Amino acid sequence: xxxxxxxxxxxxxxxxxxxxxxxxxxxxxxxxxxxxxxIGPGDDAAVLRIRTGHVVVSTDxxxxxRHFRSEWVSASDVGHRAAAENLSDINAMGGRATALTIGxxxxxxxxxxxALEFAQGFAEECAKVGATVVGGDLSGSExxxxxxxxxxxCTVAPVVRSGAEPGDVVALxxxxxxxxxxxxxxxxGFRSPRALVEAYQRPEPPYDAGPIAADAGATAMIxxxxxxxxxxxxxxxxSDVAIELRTEALPVAEQxxxxxSALGIDPMRFVLGGxxxxxxxxxxxxxxxxxxxxxxxxxxxxxxxxxxxxxxxDGPSGWSHF
Amino acid sequence: xxxxxxxxxxxxxxxxxxxxxxxxxxxxxxxxxxxxxxIGPGDDAAVLRIRTGHVVVSTDxxxxxRHFRSEWVSASDVGHRAAAENLSDINAMGGRATALTIGxxxxxxxxxxxALEFAQGFAEECAKVGATVVGGDLSGSExxxxxxxxxxxCTVAPVVRSGAEPGDVVALxxxxxxxxxxxxxxxxGFRSPRALVEAYQRPEPPYDAGPIAADAGATAMIxxxxxxxxxxxxxxxxSDVAIELRTEALPVAEQxxxxxSALGIDPMRFVLGGxxxxxxxxxxxxxxxxxxxxxxxxxxxxxxxxxxxxxxxDGPSGWSHF
Numbered sequence: 001x002x003x004x005x006x007x008x009x010x011x012x013x014x015x016x017x018x019x020x021x022x023x024x025x026x027x028x029x030x031x032x033x034x035x036x037x038x039i040g041p042g043d044d045a046a047v048l049r050i051r052t053g054h055v056v057v058s059t060d061x062x063x064x065x066r067h068f069r070s071e072w073v074s075a076s077d078v079g080h081r082a083a084a085e086n087l088s089d090i091n092a093m094g095g096r097a098t099a100l101t102i103g104x105x106x107x108x109x110x111x112x113x114x115a116l117e118f119a120q121g122f123a124e125e126c127a128k129v130g131a132t133v134v135g136g137d138l139s140g141s142e143x144x145x146x147x148x149x150x151x152x153x154c155t156v157a158p159v160v161r162s163g164a165e166p167g168d169v170v171a172l173x174x175x176x177x178x179x180x181x182x183x184x185x186x187x188x189g190f191r192s193p194r195a196l197v198e199a200y201q202r203p204e205p206p207y208d209a210g211p212i213a214a215d216a217g218a219t220a221m222i223x224x225x226x227x228x229x230x231x232x233x234x235x236x237x238x239s240d241v242a243i244e245l246r247t248e249a250l251p252v253a254e255q256x257x258x259x260x261s262a263l264g265i266d267p268m269r270f271v272l273g274g275x276x277x278x279x280x281x282x283x284x285x286x287x288x289x290x291x292x293x294x295x296x297x298x299x300x301x302x303x304x305x306x307x308x309x310x311x312x313x314d315g316p317s318g319w320s321h322f
Numbered sequence: 323x324x325x326x327x328x329x330x331x332x333x334x335x336x337x338x339x340x341x342x343x344x345x346x347x348x349x350x351x352x353x354x355x356x357x358x359x360x361i362g363p364g365d366d367a368a369v370l371r372i373r374t375g376h377v378v379v380s381t382d383x384x385x386x387x388r389h390f391r392s393e394w395v396s397a398s399d400v401g402h403r404a405a406a407e408n409l410s411d412i413n414a415m416g417g418r419a420t421a422l423t424i425g426x427x428x429x430x431x432x433x434x435x436x437a438l439e440f441a442q443g444f445a446e447e448c449a450k451v452g453a454t455v456v457g458g459d460l461s462g463s464e465x466x467x468x469x470x471x472x473x474x475x476c477t478v479a480p481v482v483r484s485g486a487e488p489g490d491v492v493a494l495x496x497x498x499x500x501x502x503x504x505x506x507x508x509x510x511g512f513r514s515p516r517a518l519v520e521a522y523q524r525p526e527p528p529y530d531a532g533p534i535a536a537d538a539g540a541t542a543m544i545x546x547x548x549x550x551x552x553x554x555x556x557x558x559x560x561s562d563v564a565i566e567l568r569t570e571a572l573p574v575a576e577q578x579x580x581x582x583s584a585l586g587i588d589p590m591r592f593v594l595g596g597x598x599x600x601x602x603x604x605x606x607x608x609x610x611x612x613x614x615x616x617x618x619x620x621x622x623x624x625x626x627x628x629x630x631x632x633x634x635x636d637g638p639s640g641w642s643h644f
Binding site: 042046047049051055057063066067089092093103134142143145151152154162 | 366369374376385387411414426427457463465480484544
């Protein structure tokens with residue numbers, strides 16, 4: 001019996017009982033079409049109108065026990081998280097998401113209610129940016145796995161990771177370290193501070209920030225999903241530059257400090273090492289170009305790698321994927 | 323240790339050893355861009371030029387032990403199968419695939435060589451239609467899972483499942499039952515007839531047939547992945563019609579007959595019940611409209627459901643997904 005099933009009543013209706021097509025029938029009302037959905041779910045493929053001459057596309061996997069632990073997140077949370085992670089990838093290109101597909105591989109004893117609550121959470125997160133689910137696939141699997149692909153569009157040129165140049169400033173938009181602190185709290189058996197736990201359960205990427213940064217001329221951009229230093233390193237490597245971060249410029253929320261203090265660690269470990277909050281990290285040619293709501297946290301120089309206050313970062317690094 | 327690792331030498335380099343980014347570096351040369359790939363793999367998202375005003379999109383999951391058994395298919399075969407299954411969905415809309423994303427969730431002890439051979443097979447299958455891989459994601463998982471999303475385009479209106487009308491003829495293009503017979507052979511410990519085993523390992527969907535049928539005015543179309551009767555049933559349900567199939571019109575290859583005879587079963591069970599060959603099943607307003615290479619195998623009438631030679635089909639039905 002899977003962990004999710006164990007949390008519900010033993011007579012809960014399962015995926016194996018209703019089958020793929022029974023589940024699809026129940027999912028359909030949750031995923032209703034949008035204005036540009038010419039053919040929605042239910043055929044061999046969906047068809048979308050594309051008005052922009054291009055699509056921005058990204059895909060992400062979430063695996064139970066690796067990307068989330070079902071005792072710490074509800075089915076709805078998993079839906080929010082899976083959608084947010086993908087929507088954020090379009091945000092990081094300076095675009096807006098329009099359509100998504102979902103692949104759900106799940107044990108046959110997963111309650112139907114879990115799948116429906118997951119779908120509801122997913123749809124709610126997509127609604128924040130006006131995106132809709134246009135297709136999907138269901139499969140049995142020993143391992144609960146969510147595979148999402150997101151399509152979107154930009155109104156100006158997409159912002160890639162590789163455009164940063166020495167002399168640029170580095171700026172951050174969105175909260176950072178909250179999810180990691182929430183996870184640390186949960187890992188020790190606590191459920192508060194509530195704001196941090198909720199940040200882990202349902203990240204809140206700044207969905208407007210990507211298009212605004214693109215409009216403002218961001219030279220490079222990435223979403224912080226692995227960790228601030230790790231993703232700054234990805235941007236630096238793609239741009240063939242070095243990035244210097246200054247901790248004095250990094251905000252540390254009061255609740256982060258409180259948790260770090262209780263755990264006897266430096267709160268900056270959450271901020272520098274934590275992932276999954278999905279703020280945006282971008283570079284701009286000058287500080288005057290940085291949009292409102294962004295905070296300048298460092299600068300781009302010649303060289304390679306990331307330094308924090310002038311030194312290599314020796315804290316926990318980014319997420320290990322295997 | 324996963325089954326694939328067990329099949330290779332114990333010192334084979336594993337995904338856990340090279341890590342996500344190490345593997346991505348080795349995958350990149352296999353997936354080189356195409357003319358409409360504006361931004362390829364390696365950023366937060368890929369960007370594709372869309373010249374047609376629309377995209378056709380579909381997604382499919384393949385789970386080891388459910389959709390394939392690794393003792394019967396090589397890593398390259400799994401790549402071919404995963405690509406073919408998705409490319410076929412675009413074919414079934416009358417379109418051509420242009421771009422794909424791959425999510426690969428795999429145990430950390432999976433040999434790197436498995437992932438590279440999988441990717442090579444996947445790329446080879448995509449090359450048959452000129453499509454390219456533009457992005458992906460990698461994750462650890464206890465269960466080897468391949469999640470693919472495919473994008474494509476149609477030159478005429480997409481052909482949906484719901485357009486069949488009473489009086490239409492039903493036609494099939496592509497071999498049918500071969501994969502199921504190949505699986506039956508493998509399941510009994512044999513490796514021949516080679517053509518059937520290979521049909522299971524690497525299906526050969528008729529990729530030109532979909533666009534040709536759309537041009538010819540097909541009224542409805544579906545790819546046969548679950549089973550001929552099962553998928554005819556999906557088309558009938560979507561169109562709110564009945565479909566009558568005639569077995570005398572269904573080709574039975576000599577090798578199919580030989581295997582069925584050896585197993586003491588009716589070869590028509592493979593043809594009617596088997597899936598995964600990915601031929602196309604379509605309806606046309608009249609027999610004169612049916613393109614070359616297609617075979618008329620039945621007709622559309624008022625009512626619901628599928629009959630075979632005038633009777634309900636009582637053989638094994640389609641694939642069970644949970």
